[in-house]
Amino acid sequence: MIKDYDEHGKGKLSRSQLVQLLTDTDSSTPPGTPPTEEQIEFLLKLCEVEEDGCISTKQLEELLSCWYTFTEKRHVFDSKIEKYDVSKDGKLSKEELKAYLTELNGGHEVVQADVDWVMKASDIIRDGGLNKMELELATSLWYGYIDRKPESQCCAIS
Numbered sequence: 108m109i110k111d112y113d114e115h116g117k118g119k120l121s122r123s124q125l126v127q128l129l130t131d132t133d134s135s136t137p138p139g140t141p142p143t144e145e146q147i148e149f150l151l152k153l154c155e156v157e158e159d160g161c162i163s164t165k166q167l168e169e170l171l172s173c174w175y176t177f178t179e180k181r182h183v184f185d186s187k188i189e190k191y192d193v194s195k196d197g198k199l200s201k202e203e204l205k206a207y208l209t210e211l212n213g214g215h216e217v218v219q220a221d222v223d224w225v226m227k228a229s230d231i232i233r234d235g236g237l238n239k240m241e242l243e244l245a246t247s248l249w250y251g252y253i254d255r256k257p258e259s260q261c262c263a264i265s
Contacts, residue, residue: 108128108167108171109164109167111128112124112125112127112128117161118163118164119161119162119163119164120161120162120167121160121161122147122151122160122161125147125150125162125170126141126142126147129141129142129146129147129150129174130142132171132174132175132178133174133178134178135178135179135181135182136178136181142174145232145238145240146177146240148232149231149232149238149240149241150170150173150174150240151170152231152232153169153170153173153231153244154166154167154169154170154173173240173243173244176243177239177240177243180243181239184239184240184242184243185239187207187242188238188239188242191203191204191206191207196236197238198234198236198237198238198241199236199237199242200235200236201222201223201226204222204225204226204237204245205217205219205222207242207245208221208222208225208245208249211246211249211250211253212253221252224252225245225248225249225252226245228244228245228248229241229242229244229245229248231244
């Protein structure tokens with residue numbers, strides 16, 4: 108896939124080439140709709156892009172896996188943000204995240220230490236809240252964490 112977008116044959120993609128790739132592979136929005144700057148920033152920070160701002164083949168695989176999961180489940184995270192973002196700022200605060208995790212936990216209360224851990228691990232942009240892509244990460248982290256807890260009574264996301 109890198110060959111289709113790597114105009115200079117360097118084996119990596121520049122930011123603009125990456126944006127074009129993500130635009131072309133997103134079937135969850137109207138054709139030609141580029142990802143938001145916030146989405147690009149999240150993906151680049153998550154995948155620890157090289158100092159030259161380009162993304163290598165190895166990094167691209169991880170980035171695209173995250174992107175494809177997000178675009179496939181975008182409607183789910185849109186609805187979760189809409190439901191839990193009581194402040195209507197487009198992201199979840201710790202309090203809003205706690206309510207969301209409580210839902211994922213089958214209505215069982217989630218302790219603040221767990222909320223703090225999920226927030227710290229998922230707030231890739233480091234702005235103190237979780238946007239839709241960060242919420243996807245938080246959800247994955249929560250399910251991975253809860254699966255390791257023997258007393259878990261976690262249910263599936265709907």
